[in-house]
Amino acid sequence: MVNTYKAISVVGEHYFGEGVSELDLSPSEEQDALNGGHLEIVPRKYRVLSDNYTAGAQGEVVELALLKENDAALIQGGHLERVDEPKETPAEPKPAGKQQKKED
Amino acid sequence: MRSSSPLSPLISSITPVAVEVRPTSAARSATNPAALLATALMFDYKMLDAGVGDVPTTTATFKNSGNAGMTYPTS
Amino acid sequence: MSAFTLTDALIIINGVTLSDHGNQVTITDSREDKDATAFSATSKASLKGLGDATMDIVLFQDFASGKTHATLSPLISSITPVAVEIRPTSAARSATNPAALLATALMFDYKMLDAGVGDVPMTTATFKNSGNAGMTYPTS
Numbered sequence: 001m002v003n004t005y006k007a008i009s010v011v012g013e014h015y016f017g018e019g020v021s022e023l024d025l026s027p028s029e030e031q032d033a034l035n036g037g038h039l040e041i042v043p044r045k046y047r048v049l050s051d052n053y054t055a056g057a058q059g060e061v062v063e064l065a066l067l068k069e070n071d072a073a074l075i076q077g078g079h080l081e082r083v084d085e086p087k088e089t090p091a092e093p094k095p096a097g098k099q100q101k102k103e104d
Numbered sequence: 105m106r107s108s109s110p111l112s113p114l115i116s117s118i119t120p121v122a123v124e125v126r127p128t129s130a131a132r133s134a135t136n137p138a139a140l141l142a143t144a145l146m147f148d149y150k151m152l153d154a155g156v157g158d159v160p161t162t163t164a165t166f167k168n169s170g171n172a173g174m175t176y177p178t179s
Numbered sequence: 180m181s182a183f184t185l186t187d188a189l190i191i192i193n194g195v196t197l198s199d200h201g202n203q204v205t206i207t208d209s210r211e212d213k214d215a216t217a218f219s220a221t222s223k224a225s226l227k228g229l230g231d232a233t234m235d236i237v238l239f240q241d242f243a244s245g246k247t248h249a250t251l252s253p254l255i256s257s258i259t260p261v262a263v264e265i266r267p268t269s270a271a272r273s274a275t276n277p278a279a280l281l282a283t284a285l286m287f288d289y290k291m292l293d294a295g296v297g298d299v300p301m302t303t304a305t306f307k308n309s310g311n312a313g314m315t316y317p318t319s
Contacts, residue, residue, distance in 0.1 A: 008181060027259050049247030052196045070261060073253035079195060080242030112248020112277070112316045118227055125267045145227055147207045151316065152265060153280045154185045155203040155237075160267070167212060 003030070003068050004042040027069045034067075041065040042095030045083040053079045111164055114146040120169045121145075137178045143170030189269040190236055192304070193261035195250045202301065203237035204265050206279045208314040232281060232314035233307050234263055240292065240300040251304050254286040260309045261285075275316045304305030 002022045007013040012033065016023060020042055025033065033039040043065040048056040053074070056062040061083055066074065074080045114121060120143035130136050148165040168174065190201045211228025241247040254261060260283035270276050284306040294300040308314065 027257070031259065048316055049197070052199075052245060054191055054194050067259045069253075069257040069259035072259075073193060073250075073257060074195075076253050077195070077249035079250070115210070116230070116313070145210075145225065147212055147225070147227065148207070151206045151208070151269065151277075152185070152188070152206075153205045154202075156186060156188075158185050158187050159182055167225040168222055169215070169225050171217075171220040171222060171224055173220075 001068065001072060003066075003071065004044060005033070005039040006042050007038065007080040008017070008040050009036075009038045025068065027067075030068050040066070045081050045085070048079065049081055050077075050079040111146070111162070112151065114164075115149040118145070123166045132177055132179050134178045137176045138178060140175045140177055141168050141174065142172055143168065145159055145169045183267070185267065186191045187268045189264070189274040190238075192236070192250060192306075193254065193260075195245070195264075196237075196239060196294045197250060198269060199218045199246050200238040201236060202239060202240055203235075205233075205235040206234075206265060206314070208279075209229075216307060218235055228244065230313045231268045231308070233305065234265060234279070234281060234284070236263075236265070236304045236306070238302055238304065240294075247302060248291060249285065251289055251302070252291065254304075255289040258285070264273040272317055272319050277316045280315050280317055281306055281308050283308065285309045 002024045004020060004022050005016065007016050007018055016033070016039060034041070043063045045061050045063050048058055048060050048062060051058045055064060071080075074075045075082070107134040123141045123144045125139045126132065126136055128136055132138050146164055146166050148163070150162050152160050153162065154160040188198060188201060188204055190196065190198045190204065209231050211231070213226045213228040215224045215226040217224070237289045238247050243249070263281045265279045266272065266276055268276050272278050286304055286306050288303065288305040290302050292300055293302065
């Protein structure tokens, strides 16, 4: 499962690209990159599904920056689900309408 | 278990403390000698070790860190 | 605060409250005993080595979503540390209700089932410190 990261060092930008990227890193790669100060996790929205998760009430949408395996553990455990915001699609051009002839 | 605040800082501390135990709360004397570790370090601390409904107790283990070892002053 | 009966301990594992399934907690914070005895000493002298922090939590097993097995089973194969916190009561952290906190803990032992016929299955989750900070006792 991918996670969203932001490069925060020159080394991070070199290896992972500038700005925000969705990457499928291994847990070790993720820890190395975070501990080395090269990446930071971009918080994403989750809906709280269980009644015993401390970061939010059941049904509430919260924004969390979770490490990849912790994200997977909480989703697998039935505590959270990702809330993916729909991507904006460019507006489609309106088809040219048939011109109606006016009958006199 | 009383408040853990006197003990919990000692587990991470490397500065020796004095630990004294006497048979009674009376002053030190020949019939009430102290057992004194003048320079002791705490090596083990369990903040909680209990089941539901238990009265939690904790065991603090102190060992000598100086050359003098245990002494038994009577005054 | 005087001596008390442990009936309301708070257990939070990876952000999940499992107090209502907990039955026993053991919080151990220890240091290695390093010999520092030199000549002319009349007694063995000890200095502290590295620390070792462990939390052993006994819970009733529960296979419902969001409960014991669902919360713990992913952690045994995970190498990503989680935070584990235990307090004497479910009240907020304070000087008289300090937390025992392993901010970066890994689970080293998990028994999904360890029971005989007619038993109420329990499980013991063992967490050990994986970061440099060790066990801390925050009061706020």
